[in-house]
Amino acid sequence: MTSLKRSYAADPSAQNLSSKVYVRSTKSGKVQKIVRELYLRQDIPCSSRLCSRCVENAPTDYHNKVSPFVLSETPAGTKSFPQGHYLVPDTNALLTAMDLFEVETAFRDVIVLQTVLEEVKNRSLPLYHRLISLTKNEDKRFYVFFNDFRQETYVVRDAGETINDRNDRAVRKAVQWYSQHLQAAVKARRSGRTPAVVMISDDRENLRKAEAEGISALSLSNYVSELENANQLLDMVSERREQRDNRGGKVELLYPEYYSISKMMTGVKAGTMHQGIFNVSQYNYLEGSVHVPAFERSLLILGRENSNRAVSGDVVVVEVLPKDQWKAPSSKVIEEEEFNKDDNPDVEEGEAVVTDRERRALQEEVKRVQGKGVEGRPQPTARVVGVVKRNWRQYVGHIDKDSVRTSNRESRAQQTVFLIPMDKRIPKIRVRTRQAGELLGKRVLVTIDSWDRESRYPVGHFVRSLGELESKGAETEALLLEYDVQYRPFPKTVLDCLPAEGHDWKVPASLEDPGWRGRRDLRDLLVCSIDPPGCVDIDDALHARQLPNGNFEVGVHIADVSHFVKPNNAMDKEASMRGTTVYLVDKRIDMLPMLLGTDLCSLKPYVERYAFSVLWEITPDAEVVNSNFTKSVIRSREAFSYEQAQIRIDDASQKDDLTKGMRTLLMLSKKLRQKRMDAGALNLASPEVRIQTESETSDPVDVQTKRLLDTNSLVEEFMLLANISVAGKNYSAFPQTALLRRHAAPPRTNFEELQNQLKVKRGMELRTDSSKALAESLDTCVDPQEPFFNTLIRIMATRCMMSAEYFCSGTQAYPEFRHYGLASEIYTHFTSPIRRYADLEAHRQLAAAIDYEPLDPSLRSRSKLEAVCKNINVRHRNAQMAGRASVEYYVGQALKGRVVEEEGFVMRVFSNGFVVFVPRFGIEGLIRLRDLGTPEPEGEFDAENYVLRVRGSREVNVELFEKVKVRISDVAEESTGKRKIRLELL
Template identity: 30%
Template sequence: MSRKKIKKKGIQSAIRKIFENKPDQKYTAKEISAILQITDKNMRKLVLSILNDLKSENFLNEFQRGYFILNDNFQNSFIGTVDSTSRGAAYIVIPDRDGDIYVAPENTNKAFHGDEVEVEITRQRKNKTEGRIVRIINRKSSQFIGTLDVRNKFAFLILDNNKINVDFYIPLEKLKGAKNNEKVIARMTSWPKGVDSPYAEVLEVIGSPGDNDAEMYSILFKNEFEIEFPQEVIQESENVGIELDQEEVKNRRDLRDKLTFTIDPFDAKDFDDALSYEELENGNIEVGVHIADVSQYVEPGTAMDKEALKRGNSVYLEDRVIPMLPEQLSNFACSLRPNEDKFAFSAIFELDDNGKVQKEWFGKTVIHSDYRFAYEDAQEVIEGKSDTLKKEILAMDKIAKTIRKERMENGALSIESEEVSFVFDDEGMPNGVVKKVSKDANKLIEEFMLLANKRVALFLGKLPGDKGSNDQCIYRCHDKPSIDKLNTFSVFIEKFDYEMEFENIDNVSKKINGLLNKIKDTPEYDLIQSMAIRSMAKATYQTNNIGHYGLAFKYYTHFTSPIRRYADLVVHRLLMDKLENKQKNYGNKLNEISEHISKQERKAIESERESNKFFQAKYLQDKVGEEYEGTVSGLADFGMFVRMNENHCEGMITINSLPNDNYYFDNDSFQIIGRRTEEVFNFGDQVKVKVVGVDMLKKQVDLELVQ
């Protein structure tokens, strides 16, 4: 840093203190110079320049021409949460404040990702506020997970969390038997002044790097999900019997004689939902959407309920599921397993040929599932390769397609999930990759679940006389996309020679649907659909209903998966209250639940992504040296990401390793360009790459451009 910059920074700090010490006093540049004993003409000009800078930052007001006074409304410090970057900088997220405060690495003051801190604003520009952390109010955690690097006289813990940009120092006597290169949980004990690394001690050895159990444990630990249930929760769950309470059966609508079946993944164990089918005398069809009645067994305030709320949802990693509820409930008592009587919360609809709801009924039932279909089995029926429940499946498929068509015409987004999963051998090693494709059988279930969720939201949320929405409800909301993100998407698809202008939000979904339909069979389809998803807002749980943009529903909630989502369990309770005419005022409780489970959902998604990245690296570990055709899937100033067409795994080519030229990233055109040859790399380019390295610690695949 130059001497002039140091001097300006020091003078600015001194000027700030003058105004802060006498907030009601007005000063001119001449008076400030006199207080600071500045006589040099150029330095006096610098004082005036600093005063004008502080005025533009709203720290000062110009009382009258040339006279400056402290701005009464200027707030210089805030309490917020640290959102760290992998490069050591941070953004401080402040509740109820527009825009985050950027903190450079040298100003983070030993704060870690997730800590609650006080931040002081040091500079305010038009589009960027900068600050420094002045104190740590509350550490998010004192326990950390990482891999040991044991030396002769001490050891370091290299953390798994790349958002914490420091290693921990561990004295040898604090290793508790842990050995070099083992993955451990450690507790931070202190961080002495003037020392680069915090001190820590080992609490527990969890395994070796690259071991599936150790790595999945690490991912869950980092995202604050617990694998084991507390003993109190286990004991409560073991008291839940599989046999139905016959007194409770008498209080319910008995639907055990209705034809009922489930359609789920072939390896499913927790069956949240079942469908029933009946043809009515008037020619209409009655479809029952029957949902596992978790609320029968999990009562508010119990240990199981508190733990379910804490978790918020089940977490689906590549090789395992971390359930929201203990197995006794999720896989047995609540699960709508075939050939067993079960308690359900049902939404029953009378539908005409056009899929319009003529009548509906909500209530507690007892059901009996007659058939258990995997998606593949139901798809064979739809494709005419099987006759099992042929008439019923085809009739429901027809209705589902009619409902879906209407939904698209109303402006819903036609985006299908692009899930890629691994096939594992008996030792837990990934030995194959499968891309999941959403077929008619998947869409059949999807449409009836959407119907139930929408109609429950309407029943619970719509105030009489269409006077607005009931805030004593939890809605699943999806906001409209921002024009800025859509314009970025527009620039992105130009790389593939597609044009799209977004003049107003109302026709965005139809334009994107038209594009996706047009390019359905092209190599760039997956990439463009993925970028379309990224350009949308994230769905959240809210008590303030803003509708669901992606589904084109004014009212939408989650009712259909209470085994794996706490939101659905709460909605079941709210629905039962309304059916029994119980007037309850939840105050701010539902809002607090909504914020918490939205946060837990984001952490679950992050856990699932990390799990996928780990198994991508593990799958490619023995494929170093092999070459693959691929598609450029991401560009940055440090290189480009390539998704290999054969195995759908993604790796990175560093910008410095690109051959035959010195390349740079052009942020305006979203391209990597050669300075001499002007050769250009774009999103979607087809390239040939070689796997040159796999870093299991970073879950990173290194690639080299072949062609």
């Protein structure tokens, strides 16, 4: 009889085999016990260039390649380690000071242990991803050492040992092994000095044990203090909890505690709580709103206590307050700066969450709301009971000069100061710094570390200084950071993907060249491009000619970017991350490297270029007979600006074929436009201005509103047509994974306010049941005396719309594809691949749809496309906002030191102020009661009629839509440090 024995003993490899048993609980609350094998090995290299032994038995991958060794032979040293050192950070060091490790000038040659990496992943995924990207940065020389798989450094958890203690022990063991290993390696080389292996930890117990075991170890601050720019670096360490905890036993808890995750989850499931994104009002920092599916209108969150440490952008769980506490949204402008000027950043005791002045401001609100009848329409209010996900990012701001104790530059004493973010919706951030004096008057980047119950403001730490306030460099960088625009130069890996010929690249002369495969030769067509003046990245070109049957052949030729940017290479990844080119007033942040964007892809005149062409046969009535897609080679005959093109078309003496083609295009475009309008496309307006700059210094001189010519809409119409045609083709080829763009119909409630305003003030009706009805009723909103009135209404209507978004066709039902604004069933972006990533993806899909090349799998996977869509949606929005902010900044600069009187229109009325829009500069500004005169005049706000009656030191009635005269001057705004325009009522 044989028996089944435990098989390990007999196995010679058993000594290398260990197992890992751990328990985890699933989402549904079940507890699972997981048993995993662990194969311990001896061929995990130390990755130090000093070591020759590890090189010999370094592992190879499937392609027989060895990964290069990372750690330098001569690492940098400090005073205590003149021979140089490798750093081994402990988990807590990485968690508190990731910013520090990312500094370019220090923290090189770092060994990240597997134990630490796993712990970091457990604690914070974003930090984990940052750490992983650090290991990929060649300059930083970070190496991940899999200590738990190496026989010598593997540590078995002792009975009764906590997992943390075990991990600390594993770290120490690895450090010990490394130093012995390096000593042996150096001895074998018989040269040089042995770098020290230094553990960086903030755990006192761990440091003590390390010392006892003879391992060199330092706390983070001790280590940093020996570096060159220690003061600056020390500020980058996160504010830690314990530092504040030990500041006197009793701390007053200012905010209610968050509910536990499970309580929130059950609450959300049961419908007693709601989850959504917390948004703070631009005008009133005490009023937030959360849109949840259960309520048609957003839930209001009033006051600090109710918003309970949520920061704008966080995903929160809220609980609806009883009905008697429901309120109408505030009609008052409340800015933090006015109310809490005198807070002292150092004093924490005796702080109340709501200061008296704030309370009074809120109180008045409540009274006003309850005094009103049905008209006030109280909105449900809620309070935040927990935060599901923090969406904290890095914030740009400036140090509040009143909060600085000693502004002495030499003082190195640490003090706590307030940072006032540029974004008004973000609360002040308390920052501890040793360089307060130096940072005054500078743009500063900080991150928030935590916001505890006992602290009124969140606590953060300094990241870096961008430069002087109001200097062009600092303000532009601030703007880019604030809108998360990637503006660093392209890394080498990206530039390596460019064609080796550089600017000398040409369309191959021989038709046998693989580049010509599947391409049509359209070089003899009379193609031209029409763009804004000074445009260098020419995405599109057009042509039209008459066919023998009386119809027209019209072609839209788009730069063939997908020929140069292959899926999944470094350049493609960079472009997909950037998502779009960002246009600022004086600067363009490209999505693709210059060489492609402005030369090789750009459809410049007189040279041959690869293109992706859409060719239609169109009847003289602008009906599309058929459409055809092909990769091609074109030679643009001329690059026009809108104005030049207009002049050429209007000039009757020009009778050449090119001009005739352009006239045909113009004629067809007008008919196309009419058709679109008939279908219910909206003609919306947004204030657009152009900044004229001095050519050399690019300092702004003047501001002009943009002019629209016929040729603008000529190009636009054909681009729309191309986009629509391509969308249809891609969708039919890839019903599940076509990348499309949709514009959802706005919910009726969005227009309620505007409808009511129009009815009360002008007796006009705005119908919103369909885009056609809206377009028609917008046309009727005309004031014969005031031509601008219609535009104003259109601007306001635009703001009520949803924003258009990219999506993957499999995620929505076909009726949801609709583009509301363009009144098209289906739409995508195809025509600007140089500056938008979505277009590039559409190009790839179209190329696959016409069997030009196989589709990359990343474009076939719905989940991947969804991720791409999500990113480009965000990037697109950010780019728009950054562009607008840039215009705003330059308008401010252009008006600097000037005083202008202009006409403006009242756009919005609050109980203590009103917003005026000045069409001439495309700016809107707030005029508060206290700006009207001193002492602050009394204001009586008639919400039903949108009238603010001002009495007292100044007597005037301000009505909505009223035309007013304002004086525009500029002022450096205290609260955000921006130079802003100031409006005064005349």
